[in-house]
Amino acid sequence: MTSAGERRCGDCTLCCKVMAIEALAKPAGSWCAHCKPGRGCAIYADRPAECKEFACLWLVNELLDERWKPSRSKLVVTTSDDGVEIRCDPGSPNAWRKEPYATDIRTWAVEGEHNDMTVLVIIGQRMILVTPEHEFDLGIVGPDQRIVRELEGTKVVGVTVVKNE
Secondary structure: OOOHHHOOOOOOOOHHHHOOEHHHOEOOOOOOOOEEOOOEEOOHHHOOHHHHHOOOHHHHOOOOOHHHOHHHHOEEEEEOOOEEEEEEOOOOOOHHHOOOHHHHHHHHHHHHHHHOOEEEEEEOOEEEEEOOOOEEEEEEOOOOEEEEEEEEOOEEEEEEEEEOO
C-alpha cells in the first residue's frame, strides 16, 4: 500500500466541486471556475490559501485505502472540530450509502458515539448526522446555524439546528 505521505491528487479534482472556497465566492456543490475536472487547477500557482492548505483524509491518512480516493468513491472525507465530515459529489448523492463506504461510516459513528465525535454527511448544503442507530436529516444548515445534539449518556437521541448566538 502506498503510504499516505506519497499520495497525490493525480486526476482527482472532486474537492474543487464539493468544497466551498470563500476566497473565490465559490459555493459547495459546484465546480470551481478555475478547475479543469480530471486535470487540475488552472491557477494552481496562485490558488487561494484555503486551497493550498487543504488536504482530504485520503491524501493524509493511510487507513483510507484506494477505494476511498475521492475520484473513485465520489466522497471527500475531512475532519472538523467535532468529528468527521463526508462530502458527497452532488452528482452521486447516495455514494455514501454504497459499500464499502456505508459500513466504514457506521463504524465511525459507533466510535464517535463513544468519543463525543460526530459523523456528518454533506451533500451540497444538505447535512445528515449519522449515528449508530439513526440518520438525522437536518436539511440545509446555514453558516449562521449550528447543530445541537440531545444526548442520553453518549447516545444521540435527538438533533436540532439553532441560530448561532
